[in-house]
Amino acid sequence: MIQCKRVYEAAQSTDGQRVLVDRLWPRGCSKESLGLADWLKRVAPSDTLRKQFCHDPALFDEFRLLYRAELAAHPEHWQVLLEMARKGNLTLLYAAKDEVHNNAVVLAEFLEEERERCGPPSSPVCYAGEL
Template sequence: MIRCKRVYLDAQAGDGQRILVDRLWPRGLSRDALAFDEWLPEVAPSTELRKAFSHRVEAFDDFSAAYRRELAGHPEHWQRLLHWAAGGTLTLLYAARDEEHNNARVLAEFLEEELQRYDSPSSPVCYQGEFDGN
């Protein structure tokens, strides 16, 4: 299960692995004040993409598509997240005020799709001849 949560909300027992997925450290929080397991700034959108988006809702669709392209080009940045999500609850931490239009939501959807791809059964061609009496 993959969840998204603002860094300013208290940690809960059910959060599982708490991973900060912003490129910049959240404003107003000391490292000691944030309950997190790891910070992965490299999985966040590039600085150029983050600045172009600038948290404008009307730019979210373009941002989302561009961020997905960045993610697809760098699986080494998010492979560990898949492992954690497959093994239990993964909570992606982010600092954005908008809880619907942010990089963590895009990343969570991307990871969910990747998990589904890994869990999908093999194609019928792989079983050809196994069930027809041969």
Template sequence: MILCKRAYEPASPDDGYRVLVDRLWPRNCRKEQLPLDEWLKDLAPSTELRRAFKSGELDFATFRSRYRQELTARPEHWWALLERAQKGRLTLVYSAHDEVHNNARVLAEWLEDELDRQGEGSSPVCYAHLSPPE
């Protein structure tokens, strides 16, 4: 299971493995006060993409599409998180004010899609339900 949680919300034992997925450290948040298992700066959107979205130059749909392109190009940054998500709860920690339109939500969606692609139904066996040609 993959969850998203703002850095300013209290950590919970139910969070599982907590990963900060922002390139910048959350403002007004001391490192010793933010419980994390890992900080993956390189998994965050590029500086250019982040700035364009934050300034309003890009709408969320365009940001989402471009961030997904960045993720496609760099699987080494997110691959290990798939295993974490398969084994237990994974919480993506972010600092954005908007709890719906942010990079953590896009990343969570991306990881869920990747898990689905690797799932049982993604093998050639998934064609077994089709009747053979007559």
């Protein structure tokens, strides 16, 4: 399961691997307090895209499209997250106040789609040679 959570929320045992997916370190948080498995700055939106979006919900649909294009162009930035998600729970941490319109939500959607796309074969043709 892939879930998103603000860095200011307490860690829980169901979080699994906790990964910060923001380019900037969140204010007022120590590394120890977050219980991070990793901080993946490079998976966050580019500085240009982040500044263009500026957490404006009216721009979120455009942001989603542009951020997904950035992700598709750089699988090396998010492949490790897909591997973590295959092994157990993955929590994507972000600092934004808006829990619906943020990069972690878009990233979680993207990763879920990739996980489904790359899942086990689903048609008889795909099973050819496996029997």
